[in-house]
Amino acid sequence: MIRNKKPLFLACTVLLVWLLSGCSSVVTLQPLPQTIDQQEYDLLEGDWIAEDSVVSLRFARDGIGRIATLDWRDDQFRIDEAELRICKVPGKSYFTIRVREKGKWEDWYYVVRYCVTSRGDLVIWLPVVDAFSAAVVEGKLEGTVEKGKWSTQVTLAGAPSDILAFLNDLRNENLFELEDPIVLRRLFP
Secondary structure, X not given: OOXXXXXXXXXXXXXXXXXXXXXXXXEEOOOOOOEOOHHHHHHHOEEEEEOOEEEEEEEOOOOOEEEEEEEEEOOEEEEXXXXXXXXXXOOEEEEEEEXXXXXXXXXXXXXXXXXXXXXXXXXXXXXXXXXXXXXHHOOOOOEEEEEOOOOEEEEEOOOHHHHHHHHHOHHHOOOEOOOOOEXXXXXXX
16 A cells, blocks of 8 residues: 555655655665764754755664654644654765654655765755666565555665665665755754
């Protein structure tokens, strides 16, 4: 079944990855292996802005990032939250993000690639859903592909180490929208 669009909207909003309501996505059932150092914490922790929204990112003692946005809906402030785990390997960095919906964490994690530029901007690349879909259909990745009228949901069910190996294979450079990034700027440099 294609995931409810509201959690996807919240995940996209939390990262300012605002997409059309019928957007497609790539999710994993488990986060990628958490690998982060103090320098990466310092680069990422803080408040980020894109257009007219602010995203706050803080790291808990367990090293898991917490993301929040504040929104005005139904005549009151609402906080949208997500959990972010970082996986860094030489030359590439990934976020696996899950959303809290009505007080409960979702059972899957959205996958995006990111980097922090020398200027300090946070650049986020969304997955190329068709490339992940083809990898599942061809048996290169374990998972399922569910196509709806307006969207495709790719769920990666393999071991996180297998998914990471696939992401880092040099033959798989077409997995993320490198030509169309989302750029967030630090609110207080």
